[in-house]
Amino acid sequence: MNQLSDRINNLSTSATLAMAAKARELRAEGKDIIGLSLGEPDFNTPDFVKEAAINAVKDNYNSYTPVDGYVDLKEAIITKFKRDNNLDYSKPQIVVSTGAKQALFNIASVMLNPGDEVILPCPYWVSYSDIVKLNEGVPVEVKTDIKNDFKMTAEQLSAAITPKTKMIWYSSPCNPSGSVYSKDELRAIADVLQEHPNIYVVSDEIYEHINFIGSHYSMAQFDDMYDRTITVNGVSKAFAMTGWRIGYIGAPDWIARACNKIQGQVTSGANCIAQRAVISALKADPARIQYMVDEFKERRKLILELLGNVKGFETNEPEGAFYVFPNVSAYFGKTISGKTINNASDMAMFLLEEANVATVTGEAFGNPNCIRISYAASQEQIIEAVNRIKTALS
Ligand code: PMP
Ligand code: GLU
Numbered sequence: 001m002n003q004l005s006d007r008i009n010n011l012s013t014s015a016t017l018a019m020a021a022k023a024r025e026l027r028a029e030g031k032d033i034i035g036l037s038l039g040e041p042d043f044n045t046p047d048f049v050k051e052a053a054i055n056a057v058k059d060n061y062n063s064y065t066p067v068d069g070y071v072d073l074k075e076a077i078i079t080k081f082k083r084d085n086n087l088d089y090s091k092p093q094i095v096v097s098t099g100a101k102q103a104l105f106n107i108a109s110v111m112l113n114p115g116d117e118v119i120l121p122c123p124y125w126v127s128y129s130d131i132v133k134l135n136e137g138v139p140v141e142v143k144t145d146i147k148n149d150f151k152m153t154a155e156q157l158s159a160a161i162t163p164k165t166k167m168i169w170y171s172s173p174c175n176p177s178g179s180v181y182s183k184d185e186l187r188a189i190a191d192v193l194q195e196h197p198n199i200y201v202v203s204d205e206i207y208e209h210i211n212f213i214g215s216h217y218s219m220a221q222f223d224d225m226y227d228r229t230i231t232v233n234g235v236s237k238a239f240a241m242t243g244w245r246i247g248y249i250g251a252p253d254w255i256a257r258a259c260n261k262i263q264g265q266v267t268s269g270a271n272c273i274a275q276r277a278v279i280s281a282l283k284a285d286p287a288r289i290q291y292m293v294d295e296f297k298e299r300r301k302l303i304l305e306l307l308g309n310v311k312g313f314e315t316n317e318p319e320g321a322f323y324v325f326p327n328v329s330a331y332f333g334k335t336i337s338g339k340t341i342n343n344a345s346d347m348a349m350f351l352l353e354e355a356n357v358a359t360v361t362g363e364a365f366g367n368p369n370c371i372r373i374s375y376a377a378s379q380e381q382i383i384e385a386v387n388r389i390k391t392a393l394s
Helices: 013-027 045-059 071-085 099-111 129-135 156-161 184-193 255-268 270-284 286-307 344-355 379-393
Strands: 094-097 117-124 138-143 165-169 202-204 229-233 247-250 334-336 340-342 372-376
Touching: 013 099, 013 344, 045 270, 071 094, 071 247, 071 270, 094 099, 094 255, 099 165, 099 202, 099 229, 099 247, 099 255, 117 129, 129 138, 138 156, 156 184, 247 286, 286 379, 340 344, 344 372, 344 379
Parallel strands: 117 138, 117 165, 165 202, 202 229
Antiparallel strands: 094 247, 229 247, 334 340
């Protein structure tokens, strides 16, 4: 008999992590799988960051840290917010967590009461809806269109707001679409929110530095949004530090205090060595990580060119992050190599089994017509993967 809680029985498994695990399993069986499922830079963590960690070990950083992070890490985060985003935060407004994922979980658990609605422009990052549901909130999906670069308009937002709306969560640059909201687009959203002073915004900026258009705007930069925006960021993507598990928020201090409180009962402070390393990462001139961004830009060009030759794949031009999100619905209802593809999940499974390429179904991101392909892989792998996809589909 299933003795588990309803909470866990109702929770979906993270589709990104599940696909990565499946790819690992098939590889262990000897299959030559190209993994384009997980959103994880394939670079090494920069040497200057690794050295800071080694020094931290030698310097005996081994004790519990303050729950919300070392004071000098908070200072580095404050300097980073000022330098990169022209945002002024003070120490009580910063909380360091075990990845941006924990930061998001903290936010949901301190902000949501049962039944509170959270507007999620679709496609959204895979874990948003389950984090909201785990905290008894109700995700409200706002469908966006490839023609509008998968961005939510002010009109769509307006139509989705109800008396129960508590928050809006989005990422920019967006995982999975790569879209970047411009200052004007954010302003239009902020204008709608002026009529709804009790709605809070989560602006997930973890891909901030992986931006190919050069301009990044934070919702909290608008004076009239500062007091109700929680800016989420982290080092996983920009510094190739996914396994180090450090994320952070800048937030109104009453929200930060609440996040500190919940974290104190769940995990305590994030890993001490990783926190020391992140100080050096955040203090560094972003020019030191530009080589990774430049390489992602090359790969984006490559994959867009190659996918342009795959019949039936319709792709927007992502402006940031390292994903493409092609609409593959032209294949729905077709049978290829004896397998019928009725939806994006079938397509992702077909590509895994017939092309040995791991991608993720768009269903996990709230868009059942698309699949997500991560191009955080070498150019050789990208070329080989798209070749295999083309062959399998033709
Ligand atoms: N937000 C977005 C949009 C992401 O893609 C990720 C990727 N893992 C996260 C948050 C969580 O990042 P992490 O927990 O590694 O800091
Ligand atoms: N954010 C990454 C992704 O979307 C990592 C996987 C995860 O944390 O779910 O693939």
